[in-house]
Amino acid sequence: MKCANLAVLLVFLQNAIALNAATTTLQNVPTPLPTLVEYPTEPQATLSKTQFMPEPFANVTGSLNENGVCQCSVYLPDTTFPVQKVEILEITARVLSEKFEIELTKVSQYTKAIEIYEQKIRNLTIKVEHMESTSVSYTELDFQLLKLEINEMQRLVTQLKSTLVGSNVIVEQLYVEIRNLTLMVNDLESLDKHNILAIRREIVTLQNRLKECEKDKNQTTPPSYFPPGSCGHGGVVNISQPYVVQLNWRGFPFKYGAWGRDYSLRTPQKDLYWVAPLNTEGRLLEYYRLHNSYDDLLLFKNARDYRIAYGEGSGIAVYNNFMYYNIYNTRDMGKLDLNTNTLALRKTLPNAAYGNRFSYAGVGWQDMDFAVDESGLWVIYSTEESTGNIVISKLNETTLDVLHTWKTRQYKPSVSNAFIICGVLYATRPVSTRKEEIFYTYDTSTEQEGKISIIMDKMLETVQSINYNPSDQILYVYNDGYLVRYNLIFQPVLH
Secondary structure, eight states: HHHHHHHHHHHHHHHHHHHHHSSSSOOOOOOOOEEEEOSSOSSSSOOOOTTTOOOOOOOOOEETTTSOEEEEEOOOOOOOOOHHOOOOOOOHHHHHHHHHHHHHHHHHHHHHHHHHHHHHHHHHHHHHHHHHHOOOOOHHHHHHHHHHHHHHHHHHHHHHHHSSSOOOHHHHHHHHHHHHHHHHHHHHHHHHHHHHHHHHHHHHHHHHHHHHHHHHHHTTTOOOOOTTTTTOOEEEEEEEOEEEEEEEETTTTTTOOEEEEOSSSSTTTTTEEEEEEEOOOOOOEEEEESSHHHHHHHHOOOOOOEEEEEEEEEEEETTTTTEEETTTTSEEEEEEEEEEEEEEEEEEEETTSSSSSOTTTTOSSSOOOEEEEEEEEEEEEOOOTTTTEEEEEOOTTTTOOOEEEEEEEEEEOSSEEEEEEEEEEEEEEEEEEEEEEEEEETTTTTTTTEEEEEEOOSSSEEEEEEEETTTEEEEEEETTTEEEEEEEEEEEOOO
């Protein structure tokens, strides 16, 4: 019984020694020696059944000495603790922790850099897509700037890849996108080079033409002179600035009307100026005034006022001392003798539209527009058959018979006014409130239409009538109640 109790105590002793070795730094112990433990023969206390009983470490055999004390030999296990290994392990753990902190900081920096590169790529993508979608030709500098930005990002991403160990999906994707952008910009540049070259050639051509124009301008060659009544020129090529003569004699409210100078083959040197403002509603022709000279017109001297019953619209012309106009609310033409102020002849213009059916743009009740040129009397109008396109008829000024008719493809209500010079119809249209454009021609001798662009400055917004006089080659324009003159410049005929 004593030996059994001794074994239990030995087990407790072994556990205590192991615990003490785990909490205390020990030196290496040599090969364990047997330890002799003596116990009294009688136990000091009795163990309770509920107390923890560890397993015996080993079965030992004891003996009693002469004093009745139980003796036994116990060999304890190796209690050597690897202190040096623990220190090495601690140092290794500390180094790994520092490296982990450094790598974690790098990852944070790389994440921020990647976000910046992604934003730059998105911006570049937007630029390239805009260049693809628009037809604007970009210069070589634009492409070089794009290439510099892409090369910078490509270099940074390559550097980022080299610092990362292993594969990174985000960085690889960035690299691929940058390569795609590089290819796209190169393709755009190769496609755009042709446009740039074409534009540069065009610029050089225009610069050469501009130099020629400047050279011609510096030479200040006077325009070619063509005698009055002559058609030995190549048509109207330019027009002078407007010369405002005066407001019409009835005043500013009378914005509609016509004025001009009589072209008389019988007395070409005789001056007869006429002014015919319509009533304020812009339809009824009731009064007109005659002046025997231009000075009388300027000074309102020696004026002769007349009243007629009744004309319509501002398409009036005077030729050989007769006034030609559209009789009110009919398709009839009227021929008024200015010497006696009597209606000499009234005749219907066949199939002519009337009643403001196809008048000029911005000017009402001008269904018939009479014109005079070097060859005689004309009338400009429209018919239902022509669906509103301009019709030109050459008239016999004595009988008002239609001698010949030409049908154009120009819609009359899209034209602001028209006049005829040497058998060529010139039509105008408004460009702005202060500019008019001579844009359309129809040559009755060749039956050919043409497009030109001659800008006329105007004083006010609406041009009510234009009358050409072959005697002085001047346009007489009625512009919102003001009497305005323009000199014409003709193109020489090249032989």
